[in-house]
Amino acid sequence: MKKEKAALKKKIWSRSSTILPGHVGSSVRIYNGNTHVHCKITEGKIEHKFGGFAFARKVARHPRAK
Template sequence: MPRRSIWKGSFVDAFLLRMKKKRDLLLSRKIWSRRSSISPEFVDCSVLIYNGKTPVRCKITEGKVGHKFGEFASTRRRRPSRTNKGKGRKGKR
């Protein structure tokens, strides 16, 4: 997978750069920019990341620094596993 050039630095959306200065507003702020990287200024903040339907609460820790916001708010539904109890053609012959 291609990566961003080191000389460009990590991508952070413009409004997130402004929000870093106002740290108290991050606690109740929804983040639509899933492509932005998490910087160390966001550590110990709880943010709401939009997944396309509803915002998902996420606590930012040191281990998440450098990743993208979108990695922590899944956009897919988990389907329950189906158990095959005697139905179907396999093993019936």
């Protein structure tokens, strides 16, 4: 239980860092420029960058026409 809480506290500020096989199975929080976004590392995310999983921009939502 303590190891899980410690893993959730691991924060990544470098979005350009590559995810290595040693990270598989861990949960990290990636900084998107405003807040830290929770992300669980799986095998499919190996060799990708951390920044690809923490979107830095909001999706523009247009108001509905009445």
